[in-house]
Amino acid sequence: MSELQEVSCRINGKMRAFVVDPTMPLLHVLREVLDLKATRFGCGEGTCGACTVIVDGQAVMSCDLPAGQVDGRRIETAEGLDGDPPHPLVAAFLENQAGQCGYCLPGILMAARALLEGEPTPPSRARIAEALDGNLCRCGTHARILDAIEDAAKHMNRGPLA
Amino acid sequence: MTVDVPPPFADAPHMRDWIAISPEGDVTFLSGRVELGQGSSTALLMMAADELGVSADAITLETARTDRTPNEGLTAGSMSITFGGAALRWAASALLVQMLDAASERLGCAPQELRTESGEILRNDASTGLNLLDFVSAADLSCRVADLARPKDAGERWKTFRDIPRMDLKECMVGTPFVHDMTAPDMLHGAPVHPPSMQSALVSLDLEALKVRPGVVEVVHDSSFVGVVADTPLAAARAAEWAQKRGTWETKPVGAVDPVKFIASSTADAETIVDTGNVNRNIGQWYETTVTRPYIFHGSIGPAAAVALWEGDEVTVWTHSQGVFQLRRAISKALGLEEKKIRAIHCLGAGCYGHNGADDVAFDAVLMARAVPGRHVKVVWSRRDEFHAAPMGAAMATNVRALLGPDNNLTAFDVIVNSAPHTNRPGAGGTPNLRAAAYLANPIQPARSADVPLARGGGANRNAVPTYKVGDVRVQRRLVHDLPYRSSSLRSLGAFNNVIAIESLMDDIALDIGMPPFEFRLQHIDDQRSRDVLERIDSETRQVREVPLPEGAGWGLGFARYKGTGGYCAVMVRVEVDGDVRVTDAFAVADVGEAVSPDGVRNQVEGGMLQSISWTLKEAVPVDGSSTTAGSWADYPILTFSEAPRLSVALIERADALPLGAGEISQGPTGAAVCNAVRAALGIRVRNLPITRDAIIAAVNE
Ligand code: FES
Numbered sequence: 001m002s003e004l005q006e007v008s009c010r011i012n013g014k015m016r017a018f019v020v021d022p023t024m025p026l027l028h029v030l031r032e033v034l035d036l037k038a039t040r041f042g043c044g045e046g047t048c049g050a051c052t053v054i055v056d057g058q059a060v061m062s063c064d065l066p067a068g069q070v071d072g073r074r075i076e077t078a079e080g081l082d083g084d085p086p087h088p089l090v091a092a093f094l095e096n097q098a099g100q101c102g103y104c105l106p107g108i109l110m111a112a113r114a115l116l117e118g119e120p121t122p123p124s125r126a127r128i129a130e131a132l133d134g135n136l137c138r139c140g141t142h143a144r145i146l147d148a149i150e151d152a153a154k155h156m157n158r159g160p161l162a
Numbered sequence: 163m164t165v166d167v168p169p170p171f172a173d174a175p176h177m178r179d180w181i182a183i184s185p186e187g188d189v190t191f192l193s194g195r196v197e198l199g200q201g202s203s204t205a206l207l208m209m210a211a212d213e214l215g216v217s218a219d220a221i222t223l224e225t226a227r228t229d230r231t232p233n234e235g236l237t238a239g240s241m242s243i244t245f246g247g248a249a250l251r252w253a254a255s256a257l258l259v260q261m262l263d264a265a266s267e268r269l270g271c272a273p274q275e276l277r278t279e280s281g282e283i284l285r286n287d288a289s290t291g292l293n294l295l296d297f298v299s300a301a302d303l304s305c306r307v308a309d310l311a312r313p314k315d316a317g318e319r320w321k322t323f324r325d326i327p328r329m330d331l332k333e334c335m336v337g338t339p340f341v342h343d344m345t346a347p348d349m350l351h352g353a354p355v356h357p358p359s360m361q362s363a364l365v366s367l368d369l370e371a372l373k374v375r376p377g378v379v380e381v382v383h384d385s386s387f388v389g390v391v392a393d394t395p396l397a398a399a400r401a402a403e404w405a406q407k408r409g410t411w412e413t414k415p416v417g418a419v420d421p422v423k424f425i426a427s428s429t430a431d432a433e434t435i436v437d438t439g440n441v442n443r444n445i446g447q448w449y450e451t452t453v454t455r456p457y458i459f460h461g462s463i464g465p466a467a468a469v470a471l472w473e474g475d476e477v478t479v480w481t482h483s484q485g486v487f488q489l490r491r492a493i494s495k496a497l498g499l500e501e502k503k504i505r506a507i508h509c510l511g512a513g514c515y516g517h518n519g520a521d522d523v524a525f526d527a528v529l530m531a532r533a534v535p536g537r538h539v540k541v542v543w544s545r546r547d548e549f550h551a552a553p554m555g556a557a558m559a560t561n562v563r564a565l566l567g568p569d570n571n572l573t574a575f576d577v578i579v580n581s582a583p584h585t586n587r588p589g590a591g592g593t594p595n596l597r598a599a600a601y602l603a604n605p606i607q608p609a610r611s612a613d614v615p616l617a618r619g620g621g622a623n624r625n626a627v628p629t630y631k632v633g634d635v636r637v638q639r640r641l642v643h644d645l646p647y648r649s650s651s652l653r654s655l656g657a658f659n660n661v662i663a664i665e666s667l668m669d670d671i672a673l674d675i676g677m678p679p680f681e682f683r684l685q686h687i688d689d690q691r692s693r694d695v696l697e698r699i700d701s702e703t704r705q706v707r708e709v710p711l712p713e714g715a716g717w718g719l720g721f722a723r724y725k726g727t728g729g730y731c732a733v734m735v736r737v738e739v740d741g742d743v744r745v746t747d748a749f750a751v752a753d754v755g756e757a758v759s760p761d762g763v764r765n766q767v768e769g770g771m772l773q774s775i776s777w778t779l780k781e782a783v784p785v786d787g788s789s790t791t792a793g794s795w796a797d798y799p800i801l802t803f804s805e806a807p808r809l810s811v812a813l814i815e816r817a818d819a820l821p822l823g824a825g826e827i828s829q830g831p832t833g834a835a836v837c838n839a840v841r842a843a844l845g846i847r848v849r850n851l852p853i854t855r856d857a858i859i860a861a862v863n864e
């Protein structure tokens with residue numbers, strides 16, 4: 001346990017500040033300190049992707065990222081995809097019914113969002129799949145998830161980002 | 163409707179067992195079935211709403227909790243829709259009868275003139291301006307369902323809506339629906355320090371030092387059970403990990419054995435399960451194959467989790483168990499506590515593919531929460547716990563021999579299944595079968611597994627009887643109990659390996675006599691639904707199969723009717739082998755009778771296919787001594803997104819047939835199709851799963 005540290009960062013557009021053990025994984029900060037529980041625990045060791053969030057535009061596994069390293073950074077979590085209407089990715093997943101138990105989905109949605117927001121034009125299916133190779137889905141929903149992301153890409157990647 | 167009075171009404175005969183009406187008039191249906199991440203709760207709600215003739219959002223559904231819903235047994239074996247759905251249709255029908263009686267009095271007409279659609283009461287198909295649910299006060303829930311119910315025939319169903327999207331999916335994406343996410347004031351967090359196997363005993367652990375680890379509130383210690391209760395999940399996990407590294411346990415030594423070879427070479431007495439005549443004739447030619455599979459992890463992405471709370475001498479546990487009533491009884495037995503003092507409430511867990519660690523972790527939570535009465539304790543297993551402590555899918559070896567007569571017709575089929583047990587569920591054999599129960603001062607080891615009886619589809623021998631007309635059939639089973647690994651029901655049980663063995667042999671024979679695989683199978687089928695499924699997959703894929711294949715590519719077929727009584731499924735896959743095997747395309751045709759939610763059925767079949775491809779190509783639990791050596795996903799790779807094929811699933815819908823369940827029909831046929839495609843691509847048969855690069859090399863050298 002290291003000395004407590006004040007960390008402030010922007011989460012889903014809102015500034016948040018908290019005092020934590022800087023070695024505490026971001027996943028635990030999100031779930032237990034900030035009560036943002038849509039980011040899931042799957043393995044705690046960077047091997048399943050269930051905890052994926054976006055930090056400064058990059059998809060990262062939050063179970064593997066010490067809270068001390070997110071000071072001053074921009075974080076997006078699955079909660080930020082909700083809304084009326086929901087984010088195009090969520091809409092496409094609903095449209096395709098791309099989920100069974102759904103436990104893997106928040107992490108997959110964040111990995112997909114980081115990919116699509118970083119591409120000027122819709123990426124190929126193979127490239128989407130490759131971007132998701134750190135995310136496991138045990139229910140076997142892979143094909144529908146890829147379909148849904150391809151659909152979302154048609155809405156999100158229509159040209160240069162605004 | 164082909165079901166007579168559905169079985170659950172024997173124990174829960176009254177409408178109030180199935181329906182609750184709030185003072186405001188809101189109607190809630192009560193089901194003893196649980197959602198396992200397969201959309202069954204949406205399908206159940208659809209059936210109740212359809213029966214009433216209202217939209218699905220006009221009513222709600224509450225599932226499995228021991229203090230409120232009927233006991234419908236385990237949610238397992240793909241029976242949720244068949245029985246659980248039928249029960250709700252009956253209950254809804256009884257309610258509809260009462261409400262329409264009241265409406266007919268108001269309208270001064272005969273009840274037979276009335277029906278409902280989109281929530282409105284129609285008289286001789288004309289609008290009455292009356293809403294059905296305005297008559298909810300006419301309900302008398304003390305009536306017996308079977309006295310009133312007249313469930314709709316197929317032709318009268320689905321007038322208000324046909325299919326609805328999963329109710330819970332959005333919440334899974336951006337919300338907090340899982341038991342892992344539950345919150346309560348002052349909640350504490352527990353983590354077990356599991357011994358390496360159920361037979362191990364704790365030798366030493368510095369409990370005083372453990373008590374003062376950061377964040378630790380209590381250490382629960384009972385003989386070999388140790389649990390850490392802490393103020394955050396991270397503190398609990400870190401303390402348990404600390405203890406895991408420092409504790410020592412005594413474990414019965416196991417000579418290094420390859421469990422699959424051990425099972426395959428068992429010479430224990432074989433029990434004969436099916437014997438229709440003399441299979442030991444000798445006119446014609448015998449063909450034979452043996453297919454093995456290793457132990458397989460459930461591998462849910464979310465580890466097992468539960469929350470428990472003691473208040474006085476009563477305990478409540480929130481669990482993703484497949485059977486809350488069975489869990490209650492098992493806890494009662496393990497603690498010597500009356501059942502009425504235990505309440506088990508089902509909550510969503512991550513994907514459930516059979517008897518996983520859900521019940522064990524619930525009991526862990528109960529033991530830990532007992533030390534901190536009045537406070538909720540949440541226990542979420544670590545990934546290591548999930549691999550080490552949960553039951554696994556059983557390793558198996560299936561030997562199949564078939565006799566081909568001179569006219570190219572099969573005349574005898576002889577199957578011997580050697581297998582670790584496929585069931586060790588809570589309460590089975592009269593023991594709790596909860597992991598921690600084996601560690602307490604009064605340890606209760608699980609009773610010896612008796613396997614699943616044939617009447618419920620069999621366990622090791624599930625689908626050992628071919629779906630074909632093959633003359634006389636004998637099926638024998640050897641349950642191998644002598645390995646220390648804990649195995650129990652994993653999706654499709656023995657069907658996966660048995661269907662692969664049978665379908666491999668069907669292909670081998672067809673190839674040997676120069677007959678196309680479809681034709682050879684069709685020649686051995688006389689029921690129309692099997693034939694339809696096979697003919698449809700043939701026609702659906704004919705065009706793509708005509709595209710010339712590159713070197714190292716091939717197509718393969720697999721087919722079975724699940725359990726011999728369930729859904730029909732035929733699968734065709736294309737593989738490319740370049741060192742590793744990759745499935746590029748997979749097609750399925752399924753017939754599950756009435757598909758209540760057609761898209762839900764397709765989703766289930768797709769999921770079964772993907773999971774089966776992963777089992778077939780990649781998965782094997784590494785073991786050493788009495789336990790697995792896998793501590794993380796790095797030691798147990800499963801199918802990735804890049805390795806997932808394109809999928810296409812077609813349904814043959816039979817609106818007037820019994821709904822049969824879809825979650826387990828595609829595993830066997832898909833595994834078989836992959837094995838047959840590899841055989842087609844390489845010209846060699848890989849008989850020991852998974853079909854990795856090494857397994858292919860071994861098969862070449864055989
Ligand atoms: S929980 Fe972070 S990768 Fe698995």
Ligand code: FES
Pocket residue numbers: 099100101102103104105136137138139140141199463513
């Ligand atoms: S939908 Fe269950 S793990 Fe992906």
